[in-house]
Amino acid sequence: MNPEDVRLGDWKRILLGSTPAWFIVEVLLRAAVLYLVLLLVLRVLGKRLAGQVTILEMGVMITLGAIVSAPMQTADKGILIGILLLCCTLAFQRGVGAGGVASEKFELATQGDTVMLIKDSVLLLKALHQAGLSRHVIFAALRSKGICHLGEIKRVYLEGSGNYSIVRREVEVAGLCILIDDGGLGIHCPCSKNGYACEHCGWVVDEDRFLAPCPNCRSLQWASAVKG
Structure with missing residues (x-):
């Protein structure tokens, strides 16, 4: 955006940005789809993520929030990329959990000791x-x-x-x-x-x-x- 395009009182730009007005409907659709996928991923991750979490699980939660943010709001970002990243995060967390079960040293390294x-x-x-x-x-x-x-x-x-x-x-x-x-x-x-x-x-x-x-x-x- 050029500096001359930024004008105080330009409410269309302030409220909608550079996207067309109909993109609001698309944002709602994107949010609904990603929200349902996110709920599914959290359901598979397990109940512990909804309670007291470890450092690893906190990192996963922050990552999930970062993944769904851009596909929800940005017109040039497809939601399939976001869904793919959510599935990759799910696989990563599951893999780390399985590694902790297989190796006590790995569990201590990733989740910390008492x-x-x-x-x-x-x-x-x-x-x-x-x-x-x-x-x-x-x-x-x-x-x-x-x-x-x-x-x-x-x-x-x-x-x-x-x-x-x-x-x-x-x-x-x-x-x-x-x-x-x-x-x-x-x-x-x-x-x-x-x-x-x-x-x-x-x-x-x-x-x-x-x-x-x-x-x-x-x-x-x-x-x-x-x-x-």
């Missing part, structure tokens, strides 16, 4: 750093499950899909309180006489050792260990 974030009520700081997560993000996820302190937890895993798997202790121990004292709801953690918890990693020590650095992370910040 990472342990909390072990025996103590934060694994190195694992948090590698996963790009902060303590506040983990604490928020735990609070959403009704957990008040780390002493309730045996293990926390970050799955390949991004979900958190939480294994609770059968018998609670003293741990670091993760509740937020907002001064309004009256929510609090009961104090325990079982020592102090490191505010950085949750390591619990006896009362006579809390003035020394944390033996796990060398932090000097302590809080009273709590137990529900």
